[in-house]
Amino acid sequence: MHLLHQFSDSSALNHDFASKLVAILTTAIAERDAAYLVVSGGRTPQALFQTLASTPLSWEKVTILLADDRYLPVDSEQSNERLVKATLLQHYAAKAKFISLYAEAEHAFAAIPEILPRVAGLPTFDAVILGMGEDGHTASLFPCSAQLTAGLSDTAPAVLATEPTSAPFQRISLSKTRLLDSRHIFLHLVGENKFPVLQQALANTDPVQMPIRAFLHHPSVAVDVMYSPK
Ligand SMILES: O=C(O)[C@H](O)[C@@H](O)[C@H](O)[C@H](O)COP(=O)(O)O
Secondary structure (H helix, E strand, O other): OEEEEEOOOHHHHHHHHHHHHHHHHHHHHHHHOOEEEEEOOOOOOHHHHHHHHOOOOOHHHEEEEEOEEEOOOOOOOOOHHHHHHHHOOOHHHHHOEEEOOOOOOOOHHHHHHHHHHHHHOOOOEEEEEEOOOOOOOEOOEOOOOOOHHHHHOOOOOOEEEEOOOOOOOOEEEEOHHHHHOEEEEEEEEEOOOHHHHHHHHHHOOOOOOOOOHHHHOOOOOOEEEEEEOO
16 A cells, blocks of 8 residues: 655655654654664665754664665765765764664675674564665665565565665665564655656556565555655
């Protein structure tokens, strides 16, 4: 299921999205004295991160982690962790706890035993913000990767390594089932090029062609799609 929220531009979208997220995190803190926010990397969320970072909140009670990261040292230019630290874990939000999806190893697959326990024991998330690539990938669940079936399996571990053939770097990704274990799931889309991809994803249910479909067509989970053309 999905609900489409459309905005004229990313500034209007970010304003509304940041208030929704702050309300969700505030409620979670009131209810369980802790909140769990899962974010995506890539270009889309950067302005949203800056808005969130400058919003007062009991950030010390918020745990933030990524839906996925490129398997790169955390100071690397293309690391999602570096991006989150530079844009979200700033100002008020500098007090938030951050769980890294990186551990030094020979390759991403060998790093999983160290990374998995950081995520596997976490409670239900409060909000997951997904992105979507033009091939319909989400997190690092890529249609082209040999690990897609494993990542989409209902019995998958919380975290797995993936190796896309159409995008650079090995990846560390939360599995579909771990991402779905959230009180709220958002899909954040900015740019006219993303709309036809969304329509294509909505037109058919096969997640092997477009992994985002596993979320958009889930029978019992509602995805809030936050879209602006620019
Ligand atoms: O590491 C990444 O790049 C993300 O995890 C990936 O899933 C991203 O959310 C989409 O590819 C959209 O990326 P853009 O926001 O850059 O379009």
